[in-house]
Amino acid sequence: MNMISLPRPECPYCHEAMRRWPLGQHMLVCDTCRRPIVRYLAAPSRRIFRLRPLYSVINAIALFILVATFLAIVIARADIRHIMLAVAIPIAMFGASDIGDGWLSWRTSLDRGWNHLRKGRKARLIGLARAAFGIAGCAVAIFGLLAYGDMTTPRKPLAHQAGRP
Ligand SMILES: [Zn+2]
DSSP states (O other), X not given: OOBOOTTSOBOTTTOOBOOOOOTXXXXXXXXXXXXXXXXXXEETXXXXXXEEEHHHHHHHHHHHHHHXXXXXXXXXXXXXXXXXXXXXXXXXHHHHHHHXXXXXXXXXXXXXXXXXXXXXXXXXXXXXXXXXXXXXXXXXXXXXXXXXXXXXXOOOOOTTTTTOO
16 A cells, blocks of 8 residues: 655545544544544554555455355364354454445545545445445344354244144
8 A cells, every 4th residue: 555654644545635643543534535544554663654444454354254264164174053153244344344435435425446436426326335235244144143043042942832723
């Protein structure tokens, strides 16, 4: 990404100049695209900081969990029921970050997909669609977790329903 050029860094999401980064702060909201931007130390020995949108940080963590889960399946032959739990969590994270980022696209008319920045009405519509996908993703994750809970709790016999015609 981009090296921080004090005192006014460039937003990695919309490429506009951000306000002066407060000393010791790890997150700052961009005034133009309203995205929370995370600052992290990329090269501690040379004190090089990098900036990333919170959205892509959450997605990177979710992707890491997803990959780790698949490795656990292959290597440890984890139980299929636990895989559902481990997959539902990153899906919920993807969903939540899409809801947040999509909503901000709608509010600010700025939307970033991969390396392309969209502006105006198109960005708003894409933002709305992404928020809708995010809600769908969260719903899928919740259903997955409910199914997981259902499979892991031992089924109680329905005493009041049994055997009464
Ligand atoms: Zn920005």
